[in-house]
Amino acid sequence: MKKIIRLTESDLQRIVKRTIKENREHKRELELRKKLDDVFFGYDESNITSEPGERGYLSQEYRLSKKISPRQRIERINQVIEELENYISDLKYSIGSEEEYIKNPTYDEVWGDIEK
16 A cells, blocks of 8 residues: 655655765775775776786785795785775874864854755
């Protein structure tokens, strides 16, 4: 049995905006992870550590084709982890500066409509 539901225009707008926002957030998360996987393990045209079309920096195939020992691969993995941790620290620092900006009394006047 079908059921008829009445929606106001504002209800529909709110649903569409929420859906778009959720899709964007989910898509960004997946794209970042995919990009990191491509750079470190997969084929990536913009790979700075290998020729275009070669496997990424941490892949087993890269290790074998470049004759990198397990110890050297561990060292590379630790370098990547350290760089990512430094990057995360930088991101956390930028959150602090944004939080300070949010405390500005004119914040809602400038950004209030955008965040809704």
